[in-house]
Amino acid sequence: MKDFDIKFRRILIPFLIISAGSVLTYSVLRWLIFIKYNLFTVDKEILNVVAPIFFVLIPIVIWLGPRIQLLDLSGETMRGTPFSGFMLLAMFAIAGPTMVAQVYLESPTENTLLWTIGAFFIGAILFMLLLLLRPVSVEVAATINKRNKNVAYH
Numbered sequence: 001m002k003d004f005d006i007k008f009r010r011i012l013i014p015f016l017i018i019s020a021g022s023v024l025t026y027s028v029l030r031w032l033i034f035i036k037y038n039l040f041t042v043d044k045e046i047l048n049v050v051a052p053i054f055f056v057l058i059p060i061v062i063w064l065g066p067r068i069q070l071l072d073l074s075g076e077t078m079r080g081t082p083f084s085g086f087m088l089l090a091m092f093a094i095a096g097p098t099m100v101a102q103v104y105l106e107s108p109t110e111n112t113l114l115w116t117i118g119a120f121f122i123g124a125i126l127f128m129l130l131l132l133l134r135p136v137s138v139e140v141a142a143t144i145n146k147r148n149k150n151v152a153y154h
Contacts, residue, residue, distance in 0.1 A: 011067045019094040052098035093123030
C-alpha cells in the first residue's frame with residue numbers, strides 16, 4: 001500500500017495537474033494570439049497537431065521527468081530506456097486532449113467538448129495503469145519513509 005501511496009502522491013497527482021494545466025494554458029494562449037487578436041497566421045494543422053506536442057514537452061521534461069525517475073526501471077529487456085517510454089506515454093496522454101481542445105476552440109459544440117473530456121480521462125487512466133505496474137526503487141522508498149518520520153503531522 002505504501003508503494004501505491006508514493007506513486008499516487010508523487011507521480012499521478014502531479015501528472016493530472018500538469019495535464020490539465022497544459023491543456024488550459026495552450027488553449028488560452030492560442031485563443032488570445034491566433035483567434036482573438038489574430039497577431040499572425042499559422043497553418044491550422046500546425047496549431048492543432050504539431051504545436052500541442054511540442055508545448056506539452058516543456059512541462060513534462062521540467063516537472064514530470066524527475067518524478068518518473070522515482071520508479072524502479074532497472075532490469076528491463078526492451079530496446080531503449082523505459083524512462084523515455086514513460087515520457088512518450090505522458091506526452092501523448094497530454095497532447096491528445098490538447099489537440100481535441102483545439103478543435104473545440106474552432107467550433108464550440110457539445111460533442112467536441114465531450115470528446116475532449118473523454119480523451120483527457122482515457123489518457124490519464126492509461127498513464128495511471130502503467131504507472132501502477134512499475135515498482136518504486138528501494139532507495140527512493142527508504143528516503144521518503146525517512147523524511148516522513150521526521151515531519152510532524154498536525
